Amino acid sequence: MSLSEIRKRVESKTRISRDEIAWLYHNAAMDDLSQLAKVVRERFHLSGEATYLMMAIVNYTNICVAKCDYCSFYRLPGAADGYLLSLDQVSRKIESLIALGGTLVGFNGGFHPDLHIEDYAELFHSIHQRFPQTAFFEMTVAEFLFSCNVSRVSVEEGATILHQAGTRWVTGGGAEVLDDAFRRRHSPSKYSVAEFFRAQKAILAAGMGSTATMVIGFDETLDERLNHLESLRDFQDQTNGALPSFLCWTYKPDNNDLGGEEISTEEYLRWLALSRIYLDNIPNIRTSVLTKNKDALLGLCYGANDFDLPTEDEVTQMAGAVVSHDFDSILATGRELGFALRYREPYPLSSGPYIKDSQNP
Ligand code: SF4
Numbered sequence: 001m002s003l004s005e006i007r008k009r010v011e012s013k014t015r016i017s018r019d020e021i022a023w024l025y026h027n028a029a030m031d032d033l034s035q036l037a038k039v040v041r042e043r044f045h046l047s048g049e050a051t052y053l054m055m056a057i058v059n060y061t062n063i064c065v066a067k068c069d070y071c072s073f074y075r076l077p078g079a080a081d082g083y084l085l086s087l088d089q090v091s092r093k094i095e096s097l098i099a100l101g102g103t104l105v106g107f108n109g110g111f112h113p114d115l116h117i118e119d120y121a122e123l124f125h126s127i128h129q130r131f132p133q134t135a136f137f138e139m140t141v142a143e144f145l146f147s148c149n150v151s152r153v154s155v156e157e158g159a160t161i162l163h164q165a166g167t168r169w170v171t172g173g174g175a176e177v178l179d180d181a182f183r184r185r186h187s188p189s190k191y192s193v194a195e196f197f198r199a200q201k202a203i204l205a206a207g208m209g210s211t212a213t214m215v216i217g218f219d220e221t222l223d224e225r226l227n228h229l230e231s232l233r234d235f236q237d238q239t240n241g242a243l244p245s246f247l248c249w250t251y252k253p254d255n256n257d258l259g260g261e262e263i264s265t266e267e268y269l270r271w272l273a274l275s276r277i278y279l280d281n282i283p284n285i286r287t288s289v290l291t292k293n294k295d296a297l298l299g300l301c302y303g304a305n306d307f308d309l310p311t312e313d314e315v316t317q318m319a320g321a322v323v324s325h326d327f328d329s330i331l332a333t334g335r336e337l338g339f340a341l342r343y344r345e346p347y348p349l350s351s352g353p354y355i356k357d358s359q360n361p
Pocket residue numbers: 064065066067068071072073074109110111187190
């Protein structure tokens with residue numbers, strides 16, 4: 001295996017194997033990764049352009065029974081500082097985002113043992129009435145899966161309930177590293193990889209959209225990271241490219257049981273580039289201002305084409321992230337790198353590329 005062989009394969013749009021990604025991970029220089037990622041990026045996007053939007057992550061509850069050792073956010077039921085926001089409190093957070101000029105809200109909370117899928121549906125329905133102009137990512141796949149279990153409904157039934165409440169998007173959040181050994185080590189109560197993808201399929205089959213995410217920098221092995229990318233690429237193949245985007249961010253080690261050190265920006269950029277090269281069936285690769293601040297914009301040179309300007313997120317802030325409202329300065333970093341930046345609309349829901357496979361629900 002050599003760099004020139006892999007470059008020829010990338011340039012001829014030949015699918016890159018996980019062994020080749022592992023080779024690049026160990027051997028390629030940063031410039032080489034940037035160039036290879038650029039080749040794949042240009043299949044989908046103009047080279048000097050990137051897009052962004054402003055969004056808030058509304059953490060409606062920090063009560064959670066999953067006890068992931070890498071989490072700094074959760075509080076067990078009964079904790080003095082546990083909370084569950086009311087509809088009015090959630091609404092005030094959305095109003096704050098709108099006042100800043102933002103257009104997208106992601107909901108992210110804990111595995112609250114008393115919240116049924118109907119409770120979420122009721123909340124989201126009320127929010128849609130109050131904020132018809134705002135786009136929402138309502139729940140992560142992980143929260144959705146847990147609330148279906150609490151409610152004793154299948155993920156297919158749960159997805160129908162959400163869809164009927166008007167939910168259009170769920171995010172692929174809560175994925176971290178999609179590898180069962182990793183999950184057993186750090187969050188054995190959360191889900192298995194098979195359960196995660198079954199929930200993703202149910203969400204898509206009900207007519208909602210979803211996304212792909214990943215978090216790196218815990219103690220995961222390269223093999224575990226590659227398992228994550230491989231399962232995502234396979235899922236995209238199986239669903240005719242149903243997920244429009246892949247967002248990768250970095251683990252923050254403050255205030256949790258796992259602890260450790262945050263990985264370097266170079267390590268993050270290397271993985272972003274490798275993800276772009278390997279995930280040849282996901283058009284949008286997103287870089288994380290939430291955890292990398294201005295450095296995230298460097299990701300535009302390593303295969304990313306899109307990013308958020310986050311206005312709030314307690315989950316990552318509790319773990320050491322700093323959310324900056326100096327949006328002009330963040331955007332200036334992207335422009336100084338030579339990119340024309342355009343505020344974008346939320347992704348449109350596709351007209352339904354995903355056909356439910358009754359043999360493999
Ligand atoms: S990462 Fe999510 S599921 Fe895990 S403990 Fe934290 S809030 Fe709960």
